[in-house]
Amino acid sequence: MPMNNTTLHTDNDNWLGLLQGNKEALYRLYKDYYHILFFTGLRHVRDANLVKDVIQQQFLYFWEKRHSMIEARNVRSYIIISFLRRLTNDWIKAKKIIHLEVAWSEKEEEIIEISCEERLIVKEYNEFLRKNMLNIVNSLPARQRELITMKFYEGLSYDAIVEKTGLTPRTVYNKIHEALNKIRQSLQQTHSATHIMD
DSSP, X not given: OOOOOOOOOOHHHHHHHHHTTOHHHHHXXXXXXXXXXXXXXXXXXXXXXXXXXXXXXXXXXHXXXXXXXXXXXXXXXXXXXXXXXXXXXXXXXXXXXXXXXXXXXXXXXXXXXXXXXXXXHHHHHHXXXXXXXXXXXXXXXXXXXXXXXXIXXXXXXXXXXXXXXXXXXXXXXXXXXXXXXXXXXXXXXXHHHOOTTO
């Protein structure tokens, strides 16, 4: 795509261009937001490859759905929150447990250049996920809750859990697998029923 166009484009200009099928507008949004989303994603999942994949998927989604999307009231916040939603869902599908917290340092704020409004939106979204995760884990049967805590909050290996609980490896694996399925299903239902950006 041409890089020698000196015309200044705002986020709104680029978003409208995207909705009208302008690939250069899509590229400009991608270029402007890649590092913002990359650093934001790493704050949450610590998996650079997953973050990069989700960024690619998110902008591909924007392009594929451009005809059915509407004008965003705040393009920057919309892109960031849409990305975080997709990142969360992909992380869940990978059977990982998310524990999202926002702890923006002054240095990170300078790199990401995130506004007070955006920081509040992200903070509220992460707090929503954190509370729901805790509620879901606490609603699990006692044994599943115990094993999930050992595996994902204490960071114990399967062998260490077996040794600590006296359960068989198969039992430990099965119960954790069952618990993860329940957590994933509950979070997906919660996300489907709740539209924070609406």
